[in-house]
Amino acid sequence: SYVLTQPPSVSVAPGKTAMITCGGNNIGSESVHWYQQKPGQAPVLVSYYDSDRPSGIPERFSGSNSGNTATLIISRVEAGDEADYYCQVWDSNIDHVVFGGGTKLTVL
Amino acid sequence: QLQLQESGPGLVKPSETLSLTCTVSGGSISSSSYYWGWIRQPPGKGLEWIGNIYYRGSTYYNPSLKSRVTISVDTSKNQFSLKLNSVSAADTAVYYCGRLEGDYWYFDLWGRGTLVTVSS
Numbered sequence: 001s002y003v004l005t006q007p008p009s010v011s012v013a014p015g016k017t018a019m020i021t022c023g024g025n026n027i028g029s030e031s032v033h034w035y036q037q038k039p040g041q042a043p044v045l046v047s048y049y050d051s052d053r054p055s056g057i058p059e060r061f062s063g064s065n066s067g068n069t070a071t072l073i074i075s076r077v078e079a080g081d082e083a084d085y086y087c088q089v090w091d092s093n094i095d096h097v098v099f100g101g102g103t104k105l106t107v108l
Numbered sequence: 109q110l111q112l113q114e115s116g117p118g119l120v121k122p123s124e125t126l127s128l129t130c131t132v133s134g135g136s137i138s139s140s141s142y143y144w145g146w147i148r149q150p151p152g153k154g155l156e157w158i159g160n161i162y163y164r165g166s167t168y169y170n171p172s173l174k175s176r177v178t179i180s181v182d183t184s185k186n187q188f189s190l191k192l193n194s195v196s197a198a199d200t201a202v203y204y205c206g207r208l209e210g211d212y213w214y215f216d217l218w219g220r221g222t223l224v225t226v227s228s
Contacts (some may be wrong), residue, residue: 001171029126033214035155040203042218043155049212086155090213095168097157097213 002091004100011106020103022087025068030089031069034063037084039104046085047072051053074105084105110135112174112205116123120199120226126192130205130219137164143208144177145215146190148201156201160208161188195226 005023007009012018022032032050045054050070051063054062074081086099114126130144137144146158159169161179169177173192181188192199202223206215 002131018181031214032214035215037155042221044218045214045216048209048214048216054216057207088214094171095129096170097147097208099147099155099157102154 001094001096002098004087004089004098006085006087006100006103007091008101009106011107011108012049012074012077014077014079016077018077019082020087020105021084022070022072022100023068023079024070024089027068027089029068030065030094032063032065033055033088034072035063035086035088036081037086038082043086059086077105077107079107081105110206110207110217111123112217113173114180114205114219116157116201116222116224118223118225120195120224122196122226124188126190126195126199126224126226128186128190128203128205128224130190130208132186137188138183139179141210143168144181144208145205145206145208147204147215147218148193148199149204149221149227150198158190158203172184174196197226198221200224 034047035045036046047063050065062073084102086102120126127213143160145160159179161167173207178191205219207217
């Protein structure tokens with residue numbers, strides 16, 4: 001089955017740009033979605049269809065997807081962005097949802 | 109505004125069946141644009157997809173759980189349900205229900221989650 005690989009952790013200083021990657025075989029041909037999960041809370045969709053933003057999500061959140069890597073980009077990082085982030089695709093070969101292992105974003 | 113709420117026992121004995129219900133409020137479960145799904149998260153670990161159901165009853169299951177999982181829907185009650193049989197401690201997790209957009213397959217709405225502990 002399809003495997004999505006994320007780095008366990010990423011650290012960034014406030015005001016800088018965080019880039020969280022999601023690796024997969026030819027992931028550029030898939031639609032990639034991203035979720036933010038803060039401690040004790042349910043995940044929240046922050047990016048879908050590679051780079052679209054749900055209503056209410058700040059423009060600081062954006063996405064890209066090409067080749068074997070998709071990336072969630074968080075500009076002008078704030079302390080409130082500290083959370084776990086998960087990428088997700090739909091594996092159309094066997095019709096099921098796949099999540100990446102998650103990345104913990106630490107704001108220094 | 110559509111909301112989802114999980115309900116069910118918080119404690120299940122090993123080898124028994126875990127049963128949860130997700131109630132959809134503020135909108136209809138009988139929408140042609142969405143599927144309805146279950147996701148779980150063991151303590152301190154990542155997200156694991158369990159399965160999805162369409163309001164007409166078609167289902168998709170995680171192959172690793174398929175032999176133990178049944179997801180059903182009751183449109184008259186605007187609810188869908190999860191049954192996981194022969195549970196063990198490894199099934200201890202927060203269980204979430206969610207709405208899955210059916211064109212690009214992402215969860216745009218989530219319930220708050222409910223912790224289910226498997227223990228005697």
